[in-house]
Amino acid sequence: MQKKNIVGYSVIPLFVIFLYILLASQPIPEEVSLAPHWIVDLTALSAQGPETPPSQGVVPFKSGSFFGYIGVDGKGGGLLPMNGAVTYSRNWWIDFVDPSRPITLRNPSRTIQTTIEQVPGYPFFLEDRLFFIDEEQRSLFRYTEEGKFLWSYTFPGICTGLSSGTNRLVAGTLEGLLVVLDVTNGKELYRFEPGGSRRSLILSSAISKNDTYIALVAGLEPQRFLVLEQFKNTYKVLYHRYLSSNYRRPVWCTIVKDEWVLYEQPEGIGILHLFSKKFWFLSFPEKYRSYRIKKIGGTEQQGIVGVLLSQEKNHALLTIRLPDTILGIAPYEAGETDLTTVQDTFYLSSDTRFISFSFIEGR
Amino acid sequence: MKRWGFFLLLVSGMLFPLFSIEWPTDSRTIRRSFGMNGGGRFFGGFEFTTESPIYTIDAGEVLFFDNDFYTPIRGFPSPLQNWIAIEHQEALISIYGKLEGVSERASALIDKGTPLGIPRKQRGTGERLLYFSLYDRENKQWVHPALLLPSYEDTKAPLIRQVQLVPRDGTAAVVLGRTRTCKQGTYQIYLDVIDTFDANPSITTVPFTYQCFVNGIEHSRLQVDTLYVKEGKLLMGKQKSFPVEQVYRKDGLLYLGDIQLTRGKVKIEFLVTDLAGNQRTSTFDLMVE
Numbered sequence: 001m002q003k004k005n006i007v008g009y010s011v012i013p014l015f016v017i018f019l020y021i022l023l024a025s026q027p028i029p030e031e032v033s034l035a036p037h038w039i040v041d042l043t044a045l046s047a048q049g050p051e052t053p054p055s056q057g058v059v060p061f062k063s064g065s066f067f068g069y070i071g072v073d074g075k076g077g078g079l080l081p082m083n084g085a086v087t088y089s090r091n092w093w094i095d096f097v098d099p100s101r102p103i104t105l106r107n108p109s110r111t112i113q114t115t116i117e118q119v120p121g122y123p124f125f126l127e128d129r130l131f132f133i134d135e136e137q138r139s140l141f142r143y144t145e146e147g148k149f150l151w152s153y154t155f156p157g158i159c160t161g162l163s164s165g166t167n168r169l170v171a172g173t174l175e176g177l178l179v180v181l182d183v184t185n186g187k188e189l190y191r192f193e194p195g196g197s198r199r200s201l202i203l204s205s206a207i208s209k210n211d212t213y214i215a216l217v218a219g220l221e222p223q224r225f226l227v228l229e230q231f232k233n234t235y236k237v238l239y240h241r242y243l244s245s246n247y248r249r250p251v252w253c254t255i256v257k258d259e260w261v262l263y264e265q266p267e268g269i270g271i272l273h274l275f276s277k278k279f280w281f282l283s284f285p286e287k288y289r290s291y292r293i294k295k296i297g298g299t300e301q302q303g304i305v306g307v308l309l310s311q312e313k314n315h316a317l318l319t320i321r322l323p324d325t326i327l328g329i330a331p332y333e334a335g336e337t338d339l340t341t342v343q344d345t346f347y348l349s350s351d352t353r354f355i356s357f358s359f360i361e362g363r
Numbered sequence: 364m365k366r367w368g369f370f371l372l373l374v375s376g377m378l379f380p381l382f383s384i385e386w387p388t389d390s391r392t393i394r395r396s397f398g399m400n401g402g403g404r405f406f407g408g409f410e411f412t413t414e415s416p417i418y419t420i421d422a423g424e425v426l427f428f429d430n431d432f433y434t435p436i437r438g439f440p441s442p443l444q445n446w447i448a449i450e451h452q453e454a455l456i457s458i459y460g461k462l463e464g465v466s467e468r469a470s471a472l473i474d475k476g477t478p479l480g481i482p483r484k485q486r487g488t489g490e491r492l493l494y495f496s497l498y499d500r501e502n503k504q505w506v507h508p509a510l511l512l513p514s515y516e517d518t519k520a521p522l523i524r525q526v527q528l529v530p531r532d533g534t535a536a537v538v539l540g541r542t543r544t545c546k547q548g549t550y551q552i553y554l555d556v557i558d559t560f561d562a563n564p565s566i567t568t569v570p571f572t573y574q575c576f577v578n579g580i581e582h583s584r585l586q587v588d589t590l591y592v593k594e595g596k597l598l599m600g601k602q603k604s605f606p607v608e609q610v611y612r613k614d615g616l617l618y619l620g621d622i623q624l625t626r627g628k629v630k631i632e633f634l635v636t637d638l639a640g641n642q643r644t645s646t647f648d649l650m651v652e
Contacts, residue, residue, distance in 0.1 A: 118402070135494075138407070248425050
């Protein structure tokens with residue numbers, strides 16, 4: 001009888017420990033370490049463009065009066081002439097003065113791809129595709145890289161923001177309309193008016209690379225953050241949140257890895273995990289709370305994000321492991337700076353330096 | 364001296380009852396006006412050449428401002444450059460673009476006549492230009508600013524420079540005034556009209572109403588008062604709408620509908636009216652064979 005009790009008393013704690021291990025345990029977090037790749041002195045680059053485009057591809061950079069491309073391995077870089085406002089992608093660039101003049105589309109090696117004599121507005125690239133927006137910010141035009149007109153679409157109001165996925169494009173307007181277009185033919189696939197605020201407008205919109213999710217910041221008093229999820233041929237509201245902010249300017253909103261949404265908030269950043277609908281608010285370190293977000297760049301495989309913060313000539317690169325672990329913050333001074341991500345590598349440019357680094361995860 | 368008349372008051376009264384606004388600048392040098400045909404595209408506001416300060420046209424609330432041409436947030440470089448949108452009573456939004464800079468304000472509420480800065484020097488030309496437009500949120504349409512702005516003196520009538528009848532079969536156009544005969548058939552009517560005003564006679568604007576009468580009966584009418592979008596396409600005119608791409612030809616001519624001419628004598632009359640109510644009439648007698 002006594003033996004039975006002893007067995008019973010020892011089995012119960014063992015069972016509890018077993019249950020705890022099974023249900024409450026968490027894997028040991030992976031160590032993340034910074035892996036610097038290269039630093040290039042921009043002032044030492046030749047004004048010829050990359051001599052031979054490296055086989056692994058190139059990264060564009062613009063900083064102050066500089067514009068150019070550099071190989072992802074840090075080699076073969078070069079500066080390019082800039083007379084007007086340069087717009088660029090990884091494969092194309094245009095030096096644009098005003099809509100009354102023809103434009104020339106070139107590749108990073110300065111080879112002319114095509115010239116478009118009569119342009120319908122201001123050129124720009126989204127996901128390496130060539131678009132124009134008219135001077136009243138109302139009509140969008142898509143052209144091929146050969147300079148052939150594909151389609152145009154006119155928004156009911158002034159366009160405040162555009163974002164492109166693989167096959168779809170999302171746009172927001174001043175009077176509060178969100179429109180989803182088919183990027184191949186310009187057909188309107190879906191429209192949505194968030195409403196629910198005293199004043200309607202779309203401040204920012206983003207679409208995931210796989211076209212499944214759309215995130216937006218909309219309205220005034222109250223301002224709202226919404227996420228839409230694709231449902232057959234339409235979208236339905238997946239997540240909604242009232243915000244304490246009342247921004248009246250463009251705000252950052254971006255989707256990383258088709259899984260996370262990051263959006264600008266006063267003194268920090270709102271982070272939403274799309275699958276679990278869990279929300280985090282990541283507060284910036286105190287010194288940087290008055291800084292403005294200049295750019296957000298997310299890696300494609302790793303859940304690591306770079307947030308470039310700026311206040312006049314003072315900048316800081318904040319690296320975050322999603323959802324809310326600050327890996328580090330690197331303050332620096334520069335006139336102009338930019339952040340680019342290609343796959344899992346970060347590229348950070350300043351007035352005179354261009355650096356490349358990534359993060360290695362391992363136990 | 365002729366001022367904007369009863370006609371204008373009637374139209375603006377229909378759009379925005381009991382609503383008065385001020386000019387956004389002291390300058391009356393309107394480089395481009397509402398409805399101007401820019402290579403087949405409809406200009407939906409006023410573009411002023413001015414170095415003078417810019418003011419709010421009425422009290423309102425800052426709805427949105429954008430002060431970074433290059434920011435990657437919006438996905439494209441902003442053609443309106445530094446711009447601000449202010450919402451007023453009656454859901455009217457005034458938009459001021461191409462400003463030197465737009466700063467964040469402590470209060471979103473803004474009084475009538477509040478300075479917004481000066482226009483920015485444009486790349487290439489070095490000119491300082493103000494883009495100004497009015498958007499009616501309720502009806503989702505751009506409104507001709509002159510319908511709501513205080514009137515200015517204008518005694519000059521529009522000028523009908525040319526009227527063409529373009530046959531559907533693709534044969535040569537009939538230029539009215541030069542030709543007195545034509546074959547029977549269906550023709551497209553195209554007009555080349557300009558308008559100027561007293562403050563700056565060197566600058567051409569767009570007349571407000573175009574009418575075509577055939578044997579004394581109104582055949583077609585086009586009014587340049589509003590601009591709106593339906594299914595991704597621009598349409599002009601509040602009472603009767605026409606697609607802009609159908610009306611505005613790339614060479615600057617304006618399409619005023621089709622006309623079917625049958626054998627016999629026909630009298631075609633064109634009446635063009637500007638915002639001040641100044642009118643110009645051109646009458647053509649044609650023998651259809």
